[in-house]
Amino acid sequence: MPRKAADEIVIALAGQPNCGKSTLFNAVAGFKVDVGNFAGTSVAFAETRVTFHGRKIRLIDLPGTYSISSHDLAEKVARDFLLSGEVDALINVVDASMLSRSLEFSVQLTEMRVPMVMCLNMMDEAQRKGMEIDTSRLEELLGIPVRTAVAVVGTGIDEVFRQAIRVAGGVVPAVEPRYDNDIEQALSRLLAVYPQALKDALPLSERFVALRLLEKDEDFERKVGASSPDFLARASEERHRLAEREGRAETLALGSHRHGLVLDLYEKVVRHRRGNVLGTREKVDRFIIHPIGGAITVVGSLLITFFLAFFLGNAIAGLVDVPFGALRASIQAMPKGMGPAVLIGLFEGVVAGAGIVLPYLVPLLVLLAIFEDTGLLPRIAFMVDGILHRVGLHGSSVVPLILGFGCNVPSIMATRTLENPRDRFVTMMVAPFVTCSARSVVIIALAGKYLGVLATVALYLFGGLMSMAVSYSLTRSKKRKSLGVIMEVPPLRQPYPRIVVRKVWLRLREFVLVAWPVLIVSSLALSLLSYAGADATINGLLSPLTTSVLQLPAAVGIPLFLGLFRKELTLIMLGAALGTDAIGNVLSNGQILVLVVFTMLYVPCVATLAAQWREGGFKTAAASALLNLGVSIAVAGAVARFVGAA
Amino acid sequence: MEGETAAIHALHSDGATRKRIQSLGLFEGRRICVVARAPFSGPLLVEDVATGARVMIARDLAENIEMESRAPEGR
Structure with missing residues (x-):
């Protein structure tokens, strides 16, 4: 992270997954980061610079974490950053509808x-x-400003930031x-x-350090042990005594007391009105999680996804085709x-983006955003987990793989939520076999x-x-039992148009700004090469x-390479390479198949390979590329023989 | 057992798994109920009675959660 400027204050957003932290961040930052309703979407840091009430603020969106323990890498990273002294104020974003669970984390903070300021988000919920x-x-009880x-x-965001600026740099919580x-x-x-010696070596609250030791935080045990081994021993003794008195494991000695503290807090501040909570939403939810209703869902x-993309896409593509067709002829x-040659290259590239990709891509992106935002995605994961477990997939890999229908890259990144490295590897190998929206475009447009x-x-x-077969054959030989799924199922929500539009725009922008220029340049290059x-x-x-293997015309070489x-380039370049958009005139149906x-099976795009390299190392990316190529x-060779013979 | 609520008596697992279960709010003493079971031996959908928070948990993991047997004197 860059050093902070002198007149800037640093504010960090911390909260549990699905608390709406990213939404808050985006509301302040504008169109800068992806928002997710799905457990584990905000794994990486995101930051932005804004001016609020005349103060320059560097706002940092920490990964969503459940606690401040050092078990989980994201939790450790977030905690270390908060303790680094770089943060002037912390906004603890809390899902008010889940207050009892969130308070645990807030107390730790x-x-x-x-x-620190608490932002009680989702008050409507x-x-x-x-x-x-x-x-x-x-x-009063937490000793920090609490704003809804x-x-x-x-609503309410402005006031939260006003409070954060007020406490920044000096006002620590009034109560411990x-x-x-x-x-x-x-x-x-x-x-x-x-x-x-420990005060000098570790300039943190002494009570906090002692509490971490009572909780058997291994990271802190290392830090303390380095300068004060005797103190560490004393702390272990105390912890041991606590655990023994209660007959609990040492790691739990403190946790259960904190839990008691939080329940007490909760009962003091929350009253439940009973009776009127069973609304339409609950009825819909009941339908979705019912075995039959779930299967239908x-x-x-x-x-719905498929037909919307298919019919709507074809309709839009047809409309776009008419004016372009005339231009192309001239x-x-x-x-x-x-x-x-230059003109043809440029023209085909532009048309390809507007006329082929957008009609199919936009409907898919809208639907995916709605599925994510409503909470339908984790419910689908719940329903299909049992089946996927039989082909050796970790239950939690359902989520990354479903995301893969949009794009394989976020799907690779979402494998971070898998704790077992083997499960993570398998999921990363399977992910490229999930038909992403780019390949859907090719399938729908050709097939x-x-x-x-x-x-x-x-x-x-x-x-x-194919994905299941790959997963099955990869995990069949592995004896180790994979851990089952455990995942939060957020309440069903109505999709908020603003958020859906933002998500679609973010993904679309990536296409318009990054991919489309690549399309146009490649189209131009192809046209010149051909010239x-x-x-x-x-x-x-x-x-x-x-x-030889695929029994296709040699001209498809370049489109496949691109x-x-x-x-999408394959599709777009195909017309150019074959010299006509009426592909059916040049290729037989068998050849199209x-x-x-x-196209569905061979090496995923460079972006996916890069993601695999980053997340799993070179070997993972290479193994995945070879696997895809081989399969x-x-x-496709077998299909070619079969079709050729028929 | 579906729809019936009971308190969690003990979590019979350790380390990371235990943390994971607890981090989603399944603690000793919480009253929970099973809302649904996914088909094909899929996970259970468990609801915390007090907060309404829902968690899906694989059956083999759920086996580590020991529920309190109903007290004979009742409530």
Whole structure:
């Protein structure tokens, strides 16, 4: 992270997953970061610079964490950053509707003695659940400003930041949470012998350090042990005594006391109005989690996605095609030469983006954003987990894989939520076999147009089966039992149009700003290569694969090669390479099938490989590339033989 | 057992798994109920009675959660 400027204050957002932290961040930052309703989406740091009430603020969105323990890497990273002294104020974002669970984390945060404000988010949700929260009492008990907000609609945020600026740099929580006698006595015995060497080595609240040791925080044991081994031994003794008295494991000795403290807090500030909570939403939720209703929901969502992309996409593509068709005819009528070659290249690239990709991409992105935002995605994961478990997938890998239908890159990144390295590896290997939206575009545009709806549905199912087969064969030999899923299921929410639009825009922007220029440049390059006669050389190099194995015209070499950069390129370049958009005139239906199958299975795009490299190392990326290449050649080659013989 | 509520008596697991279970709010003493079971031996959907928070948990993990047997004197 860059050093902070002198006149800037640093404010960090900390909270549990799904508390609406990212939403708050985005409301302040504008269109800068991706928002997620899905457990574990905000794993990385995000930051922005804003001016609020005349103060320059560097706002940092920490990864969503459940506690400040050092077990989880994200939790440790977030905690270390808060303790680093770089943070002037901390905004603890809390899902008010889940207050009892969130308070645990908030209490831990106040123990760090960093200037802090609590933002009680999702107050609308809490009220709907019949909760009445006495915020001034909560303020008093925690010793920090508590402000309410509904981040999705943007209310209350201003006041939260005003408070954060007020406390920044000096006002630590006015109260230190008091535990029951057993803990407090152990603490005072420890603080009485707190060594000076440790104060110098670790400039943190002494009470906080002692509490971390009572909780058996291994990271702090190391830090303390380095300068004050005797004190560490004393703390272990106290912890041991506590654990023994209660007959609990040492790691729990403190946790259960804190839990008691929090329950007590909760009961003091929250009143429940009973009776009126069973609304339509609950009825819908009951339907979704019912085995039959759930099956209908899962199949229904897939079908809706598919047909929307298919029919709506085709309709839009048809509309776009008409004006462009006329223009294309007049360009192609020009005499051959360098100029027209450039023009054709540019034209085809632009048309490809507008006329082929956008009609199919936009509907898919809208639906995916709605699924994410409503909380439907974790419910789908709940329903299909049992099936996926049979093919050796970790239950939690359902989520990353479903995300993969949008794009494989976030799906690779979402594997971070898997704790077991083996599960994570398998999921990363399977992820590229999930048909992402880019490949959906190719399938729908080629198979949908030339092979019909049924064949397209069948190809999708085939893609799903291939992923399962890969997973099954990768995990079959592995004896180690994989851990089961444990995951939060957030309440169903209505999708907020603002957030859906933002998500779609963020993903679309990536396409418009990054991919589309690549498309246009590649199209131009292809057109020039073709004008110079060099495309034959590349096609020639690839011809053992294209003509011999796949039994396709050598001209598909370049489109397939370009598909490595961006799968849509295959589709777009195909028209250019074959010299016509009426692909059905050049390729037989069998050949189109082979081409689609190969495109579905061969090496994912460079972006996915890069993500695999970053997340799992070079070997993972290389193994995945080889696996995809092998499977695609074998399967598409077999299809080619079968189709050729038929 | 579906729909019935009971308090968690003990969590029979350790280390990271235990932390994970607890971090989602399943502590000793919390009253929970099973809201739904996913098909094909899939996970259970468990609800914390007091907060309404829901968590899906694989059956083999759920086996580590020992529920309090109903007290004979009743409440």
